[in-house]
Amino acid sequence: MTDIAKETLFLDRLLDRFEAAGFVNGKVAELQREAAREITGKELPTTRHEEWKYCSLKSLSKENFVPAQNIASPKVPADAAGYIYPEAEHHHLAFINGVYSEKLSKTDRLPEGVIVANLADVLAEGNEVALKHLGKYAKWEDDPFAPFNTAIFRDGAFIYVPKAVKVADPIQLLFINTDEREQYVMTPRCLIVGDRSSEMTVVEDHIGLGSNVYLNCPVSEIALAENSHMTHVKLQRDSKKAYHISRLAADISRDSDYKSYAVQLGAHLSRSDVKAVLTDENTHATLDGLVMVNGDQLSDTHSVMDHTMPNCTSHQLHKCIIDGHGTSVFNGKIFVRQDAQKTDAFQENRNLQLSNTGMAYAKPQLEIFADDVSCSHGATIGQLDKDEVFYLQTRGLRENQTREILTYGFALDVIESIPVPSIRERLSKEVEAYTHESKSIQELA
Amino acid sequence: MLTIKNLHAEVEGNEILKGINLEIKAGEVHAIMGPNGSGKSTLAKIIAGHPSYEVTQGEIIYEGEDLIEMEPDERARKGVFMAFQYPVEIPGVSNSMLMREAYNEIQKEKGLDPLDPLEFEDYIIDKLNLVEMDQKLLDRNVNVGFSGGEKKRNEILQMAVLKPKLALLDETDSGLDIDALRIVSEGINKLNTKDNAVMLVTHYQRILNYITPDFVHVLVNGRIHKSGGKELALELEKHGYEWVTANTEVNGEAK
Amino acid sequence: MSDTQTIESLVKQPYKYGFKTNVEYDYFPKGLNEDIVNMISDIKEDPDFMREFRLKAYRHWTTMRDPLWANIKYPRINYDKIQFYSAPKKKPRLDSLDEVDPEILETYEKLGIPLSEQKMLAGVAVDAVFDSVSVATTFKEKLAEAGVVFCSISEAIKNYPDLVKKYMGSVVPYNDNFFAAMNSAVFSDGSFVYVPKGVVSPMELSTYFRINNEESGQFERTLIIAEEDSYVSYLEGCTAPMFSSNQLHAAVVELIALDRAQIKYSTVQNWYSGDEKGVGGIYNFVTKRGLCKGDYSKISWTQVETGSAITWKYPSVIMKGDHSIGEFYSVAVTNDKMEADTGTKMIHLGKNTNSTIISKGIAAGNSQNSYRGLVKISPKAANSRNYSVCDSMLIGDRCGAHTFPYLEAGNNTSSVEHEATTSKIGEDQIFYLQQRGLDEEDAVSLIINGFCKEVFKELPMEFAVEAIKLLGIKLEGSVG
Numbered sequence A: 001m002t003d004i005a006k007e008t009l010f011l012d013r014l015l016d017r018f019e020a021a022g023f024v025n026g027k028v029a030e031l032q033r034e035a036a037r038e039i040t041g042k043e044l045p046t047t048r049h050e051e052w053k054y055c056s057l058k059s060l061s062k063e064n065f066v067p068a069q070n071i072a073s074p075k076v077p078a079d080a081a082g083y084i085y086p087e088a089e090h091h092h093l094a095f096i097n098g099v100y101s102e103k104l105s106k107t108d109r110l111p112e113g114v115i116v117a118n119l120a121d122v123l124a125e126g127n128e129v130a131l132k133h134l135g136k137y138a139k140w141e142d143d144p145f146a147p148f149n150t151a152i153f154r155d156g157a158f159i160y161v162p163k164a165v166k167v168a169d170p171i172q173l174l175f176i177n178t179d180e181r182e183q184y185v186m187t188p189r190c191l192i193v194g195d196r197s198s199e200m201t202v203v204e205d206h207i208g209l210g211s212n213v214y215l216n217c218p219v220s221e222i223a224l225a226e227n228s229h230m231t232h233v234k235l236q237r238d239s240k241k242a243y244h245i246s247r248l249a250a251d252i253s254r255d256s257d258y259k260s261y262a263v264q265l266g267a268h269l270s271r272s273d274v275k276a277v278l279t280d281e282n283t284h285a286t287l288d289g290l291v292m293v294n295g296d297q298l299s300d301t302h303s304v305m306d307h308t309m310p311n312c313t314s315h316q317l318h319k320c321i322i323d324g325h326g327t328s329v330f331n332g333k334i335f336v337r338q339d340a341q342k343t344d345a346f347q348e349n350r351n352l353q354l355s356n357t358g359m360a361y362a363k364p365q366l367e368i369f370a371d372d373v374s375c376s377h378g379a380t381i382g383q384l385d386k387d388e389v390f391y392l393q394t395r396g397l398r399e400n401q402t403r404e405i406l407t408y409g410f411a412l413d414v415i416e417s418i419p420v421p422s423i424r425e426r427l428s429k430e431v432e433a434y435t436h437e438s439k440s441i442q443e444l445a
Numbered sequence B: 001m002l003t004i005k006n007l008h009a010e011v012e013g014n015e016i017l018k019g020i021n022l023e024i025k026a027g028e029v030h031a032i033m034g035p036n037g038s039g040k041s042t043l044a045k046i047i048a049g050h051p052s053y054e055v056t057q058g059e060i061i062y063e064g065e066d067l068i069e070m071e072p073d074e075r076a077r078k079g080v081f082m083a084f085q086y087p088v089e090i091p092g093v094s095n096s097m098l099m100r101e102a103y104n105e106i107q108k109e110k111g112l113d114p115l116d117p118l119e120f121e122d123y124i125i126d127k128l129n130l131v132e133m134d135q136k137l138l139d140r141n142v143n144v145g146f147s148g149g150e151k152k153r154n155e156i157l158q159m160a161v162l163k164p165k166l167a168l169l170d171e172t173d174s175g176l177d178i179d180a181l182r183i184v185s186e187g188i189n190k191l192n193t194k195d196n197a198v199m200l201v202t203h204y205q206r207i208l209n210y211i212t213p214d215f216v217h218v219l220v221n222g223r224i225h226k227s228g229g230k231e232l233a234l235e236l237e238k239h240g241y242e243w244v245t246a247n248t249e250v251n252g253e254a255k
Numbered sequence C: 001m002s003d004t005q006t007i008e009s010l011v012k013q014p015y016k017y018g019f020k021t022n023v024e025y026d027y028f029p030k031g032l033n034e035d036i037v038n039m040i041s042d043i044k045e046d047p048d049f050m051r052e053f054r055l056k057a058y059r060h061w062t063t064m065r066d067p068l069w070a071n072i073k074y075p076r077i078n079y080d081k082i083q084f085y086s087a088p089k090k091k092p093r094l095d096s097l098d099e100v101d102p103e104i105l106e107t108y109e110k111l112g113i114p115l116s117e118q119k120m121l122a123g124v125a126v127d128a129v130f131d132s133v134s135v136a137t138t139f140k141e142k143l144a145e146a147g148v149v150f151c152s153i154s155e156a157i158k159n160y161p162d163l164v165k166k167y168m169g170s171v172v173p174y175n176d177n178f179f180a181a182m183n184s185a186v187f188s189d190g191s192f193v194y195v196p197k198g199v200v201s202p203m204e205l206s207t208y209f210r211i212n213n214e215e216s217g218q219f220e221r222t223l224i225i226a227e228e229d230s231y232v233s234y235l236e237g238c239t240a241p242m243f244s245s246n247q248l249h250a251a252v253v254e255l256i257a258l259d260r261a262q263i264k265y266s267t268v269q270n271w272y273s274g275d276e277k278g279v280g281g282i283y284n285f286v287t288k289r290g291l292c293k294g295d296y297s298k299i300s301w302t303q304v305e306t307g308s309a310i311t312w313k314y315p316s317v318i319m320k321g322d323h324s325i326g327e328f329y330s331v332a333v334t335n336d337k338m339e340a341d342t343g344t345k346m347i348h349l350g351k352n353t354n355s356t357i358i359s360k361g362i363a364a365g366n367s368q369n370s371y372r373g374l375v376k377i378s379p380k381a382a383n384s385r386n387y388s389v390c391d392s393m394l395i396g397d398r399c400g401a402h403t404f405p406y407l408e409a410g411n412n413t414s415s416v417e418h419e420a421t422t423s424k425i426g427e428d429q430i431f432y433l434q435q436r437g438l439d440e441e442d443a444v445s446l447i448i449n450g451f452c453k454e455v456f457k458e459l460p461m462e463f464a465v466e467a468i469k470l471l472g473i474k475l476e477g478s479v480g
Ligand SMILES: Nc1ncnc2c1ncn2[C@@H]1O[C@H](COP(=O)(O)OP(=O)(O)O)[C@@H](O)[C@H]1O
Pocket: B011, B012, B016, B034, B035, B036, B037, B038, B039, B040, B041, B042, B043, B052
């Protein structure tokens, strides 16, 4: 056992390196202080902790990070703007290593009243909506990472869509993480508020440019008022040596609908905790996911679908492809509280194990306290269907070709639901590259 | 056999039946027609005793007894049978077992001996032929995985097995193709004698080509707007339901 | 009256087995310490290896804590207040029924398990365990002819020490978990079965457990060994009187199947579950585990859990032999304030191993019903398969149904498939059946039996009938 007195705890050590963000608003400053107090003296969870059973933070605790702001001139490539999706050409916010880049951002042609801006600026101006919602939803019991982000965040995205306004084109939040010698840590914060009957699509894109070690610890909070609609696409393409530990909480009001598609491709260790709270009647939430791991990547998704009121529906399709020595973990909880009669909840987790050295862990969980509900979950861990492989071979395809096609097909139904064409294209390429590089597919052939 | 007087009924506070009068005698076939949502199924379910519907006024007299206070199973054992518009699936409960239980309950009621599984099998084979149904469906769970047509035939099979006095057939024809419709209709006709009666709920005139009703009643918005003989159905087919509401006073009474 | 209310009133039915038998006991000091463990060893005239096993377990137990991870809530148990050993005073000579206290014989008769020669259940050999001690075993001779050993574990320790020494603790080690360690220290009796090579047991073997003493815990231990190419089917039943206090039951069951052997273990658990307000009832903490040691061996657990205030139980199978098979079929019914956290572990170690889990949970009243299961396919267990179905049914809106499956797979030739659904007894289903002339009670029990059918069909005939009746008692009753 380590001697706690002598060795400073990982989180304390990190906190120490950050100066106070310096928010003048008393409420924000207090929120940050409170969060800092919450994690002071706290150890990182170990695998003995049920929620971290398959996700060891040992290697993380040994790393030494500096705040990303300290890196004076990050190596931003000249063509960084190329990461903007054509659909988001007019409205996007960009962040370099978590620090807002005005130069790369653009917020043209937004409908009247819509705000898309750096969160730090918005808070400094004392925006009421932002102050009202900040810190209200991102709460997890026993979790040090949400308070860690809260304690030290500075920049991030703030999106507000007013009553009955539809933002037709997607809004992109681009997080570019550069290849540096120093190991840095960043804590971008997103707050997205949709007022009554609003509509928007938000694309959150995390890109690692090198193969360096860094810690990306973003927190997103989403508040949807009555009858609003939001589609949220998250792409995680962090460096293959990075740590990506993210938290996302969505609070969904009556007649509203929140659809989230999260695709995790990068990071050495990726852990995302996602929570959707259906706070009133007739709401819907989708939490779909696609995970592909290879090498010694570990990707762990913990989700909570919380049905608190009657007549709501939820949908969750989470697919994982495991290659090399990769590990995928899915822990999906569905709660149906006592008042949530007539809930219709569906969850499916499918794992495709390509290699003989990968590990797949699935823990779908139903906790039902109302009787008139229809809930189901299914989880499978398996391989490509032998009959399908055979069928394609009889049509003249080589075995590795058929495997590539079928693996691609496996990933496809998550990708196809994503409503932004250029992201679907991007992802198709990523999947193709993944299957193409797959040693397991080639060995089998 | 059945007398309904000034029947009002509601569900969750909404009045759905607004004063129904209906008299059905032994040997008669009554067709209840009307647009979707007019209360046809509600009427059938209330006669059968569905617990979701509340009778707020009026009476339902069947064979001299008031039905309203009776449990649904008691009504069933006294010969009231309903073929459901949407037959319910019951996982884990075998079709033949259900029919045997139900049949034996009626035997008991009559003071007769119950049939054992083998005797019952002999009994049911004939009935299967009546609706041209595959014997395999007997061993399956009640309506689970049945096609729409199979479900409807299964309802008529149960009717054949239980030999009710009063059959309430709720849209037994909907969704059937012509062949199935013919088979089901012929089955119903064979079961029809001078001692029993049929209340045939339908949205379409089509089934009346096979089953000739003695009376046709048009139910719109919880009231019977017009009653007549079989020719009324043909007129309806020609003019549509609006024709009825446009041409009659509200509160048209049925004989 | 709404349907929900009617269904709820249907599920209330008094406990039939709640009477207490008046027999005298050899009393024992309360609490647990080394002296107590030694005293138990003395009474049992344990050989040295057994005494050491107990002491080792005890010492380890003192370093452990109650497991808190399960989805059950109960006041911390004060182990100083529990009597860890209890036996009826009149000591039965094990080979003669005449020596058994007539009160006890009568008890079993009342429970429908006659032990006397004339009335014995045909085709089923019974070992009756009263509080902590085996009081009688029927059909011993007949079994002996076939070479099957069926006796109390105390006798086995005396007569077959080598087998006991070799296998006891080999599947559930003394330090496995808190309750297993406790049992290993203080177990007083239980059943022992040995089926030699190539023998198919000529009849069903059965143990009937009865807790009678209010202050004692019950700690029995069962060990079943099936040699190569043998087969045995074993049944277990349990009841207890109604007390307003809680009794602790912490049993350990170990099964070992060698090459091509098959063991089928069925339980109908009907311990007293406490009253409507949650007063009284058994705390049932049981460790049951089977080891498919040989190739092509098979272990199958079937359980119908209808009693106990608290159930904490995960009959498991370790599939070590290649081509071995593990099965778990379970119906767990909870009512009033009962809490059940039950399920299984299927550990695939050998190649081409296969497991099936069918779990049906029914929750009524204010109860909580959880399924917790682990399916683990180790990297070496190539070409292995698991298939799980966990269905829950809720009756009323004050109860909870929970599903906690853990799936882990470490190779690319195996497959794991898990499905779970939650549903209720639909008003429309009941109406449909009533429309066909069945009364409400029959309609409800028909639906429930349909829901559990896949499990009931795994029970031996004699037990299936009893289980269906029992479920009926638990979930039917007068429409009130
Ligand atoms: N259980 C119920 N709960 C609420 N509304 C109902 C229910 N059953 C029927 N209704 C309403 O009553 C009206 C009549 O329905 P129904 O009797 O099914 O019509 P039909 O069979 O003529 O198409 C419809 O407006 C329907 O929505």
